[in-house]
Amino acid sequence: MSASWFDRLLSSIADRGRAWVKIPTGVPPLEQAVQLSRSLISERGEASGAALARALLESLGTLGETDRLAYYRLVAADFAPDPEPLKRAAEAYLAAPSPATAMVLGEVAEPPRQELLRRINMAPGGTGTLVHMRENLLPLLREHPDLAPLDGDLRHLLGSWFNRGFLELRRIDWHQTPAAILEKLIRYEAVHEIKGWPDLRRRLAPDRRCFAFFHPALADEPLIFVEVALVNGLSQAVQPLLEQGEVDASKAPDTAIFYSISNCQKGLRGISFGNFLIKQVVEELKAETPSLVQFATLSPVPGFRRWLDAKFSGGAKHLLTAEERVPIAALADIKGAKGAFRRLLDAPGWHEDAATEAALRAPLLRLAAEYLTSSNEGKGPTDPVARFHLGNGARLERVNWLANIAPRGFKESYGVMVNYLYDLDRIEANHEAFVRHGTVAHSDAVEALVAQGVRRNGVTSLLGFSGRRNAS
Structure with missing residues (x-):
């Protein structure tokens, strides 16, 4: 089924339903959108509903930034579940839990917003409009938390409609x-x-x-x-x-x-x-x-530099091993290896100097490996790309030095990139271990990098790690 065929079908239905509905005119765009939304949620006919939905989409397209925010806030607040029926249904379920009372509770708990969004989706171009609506909504959530219910409904419905x-x-x-x-x-x-x-x-x-x-x-x-x-x-x-x-x-x-x-x-x-x-x-x-x-x-590590900068700012100790401190301190004309480390990293073009590049290689590779295998109390690493691939059952196979020398590569991870390996015989086991326990499947090469952070006196580096070897 092509979108053009489906849109033509919806347009023809809306055309036939136009005779059965009254489109408000002579009112401000925001008021028109609100009136159309209330009419649409109460409409029972399919053709007339399609006509109203198309008119609503056209009206929403005329809203400016201020009116659009006002419309989102109104839909979030005014199209919520009716509290009295919801209270009665909840009390009935608590008094006599059963499939029947649970079904009633579920029905009255569903907000009218969802039905409004479903009906908007029946207009020609409705799906694309709702995707765009959520795109507009997401940046507003931080300053307007009252929009969260509308975002939740959109995410729920789009998750169903965009099912695999x-x-x-x-x-x-x-x-x-x-x-x-x-x-x-x-x-x-x-x-x-x-x-x-x-x-x-x-x-x-x-x-x-x-x-x-x-x-x-x-x-x-x-x-x-x-x-x-x-x-x-x-x-x-x-x-x-x-x-x-x-x-x-x-x-x-x-x-x-x-x-x-x-x-x-x-x-x-x-x-x-x-x-x-x-x-x-x-x-x-x-x-x-x-x-x-x-x-x-061959994946980026977008959170690595931000994570390491936070360690610097927090005054973290034991970032470097004794072996790593010697060449780094020798290269920087300041006191203290930790300060020297950061100073070298902040120097533009450091990777083009052979001595600096050689001194920074070991600690950056090791710290990247620690970052990507960090336990985080059983939740696994915070890096979004790592979580994506590890959650899909991949194995952290190798950390690559100066793998992306473009400006973005240095901005995100000092040029470090990694290989995640999809071992088809281990995907399911790796996935289960990660989602259940935050266990990071990784190769012997990655484990060797992390092990370099264990000090000679037996004290581990400041991070520690939680992982499971799964070498090729």
Whole structure:
């Protein structure tokens, strides 16, 4: 079913229902939207409801920033459950818990907001409007916590409507994918900027793959896409992946490297597609290229520098081992190894000086490994990319030095990137261990890095770690 066919169907229904409804005119845009919302929630006819929903969408499109906020606040407050029936249903359930009383309680607890949103969704373009509504809503939540109920309803409904069963996986191809969609990939790329059409064409070369999820109601809008390089062995740096020409066609690739995963719709934040995307792409790649035996990522560590800066600001002790302090202190003309460490890291272009680069390599790799294997009281690491891949059952395989020397790479993680390995025989076990206990499956190489933080006198470094070796 294409979106254009579905929109035409909804438009024809709305056209027929127009004769049965009265659209308020001569009132301010906000008042018109409110009146249409109240009429829509009380309307029983399908055709007349579609006509009202279409009129409401048109009205919402005219609202300015102030009126839009006022509309969101009104919907959050005035379309809440009726407290008296809810109280009676809750008391009835507590007095006699049963499936019947639970069902009644559930019915009266559902806010009319959800029905309003469902009916808006029946207008032509309604799904896209609701996704955009949540995109507008999210930045407002911090200053306007009273909007949280509306956000909760939107997230609940969008999570149902964008269920994996409704999504379609498509391969993005330079020759067959419409130019309008290719242009959106350039705009939505969130990890490694696509610098125009030649760069995009390189990323869609024969040694590359790109896949995206689409929804029938947003047929020309990718929801999330992944870029893959077909190589031999684990990639240690991203610049060669982004810049090199095609690989030797005479040598069959044995490794698929997922080097960029980008969510495209801000209004769908918190609704996860990536785990399904990776697993389905793995199956597609295995079927197409039987020589592939290894599936891994080359991933950023977006929280590492922020975490390390917080340690510096908090006056953390024992950041460096005794072996690491000597070359660092020798390079900085200040007293104290900890201060020297930060001073060297803050120096622009430090990675281009061989002595500085050599002195910083060991502590940064070790600290990155500790950051990514941190127990956090059984919750696992806080890094969002780490949580995504570890939660999908991947193993932390390797920490890579100066793997991203672009400005963003240094801003996020001092150039450090990591490989997460998707061992197909261990995905489920790794996933269960992580979500239940925060256990980070990791290789011997990662464990060796963390072990370097254990001081000779037996006192562990300030972080400690919780992990489970699961070496190749």
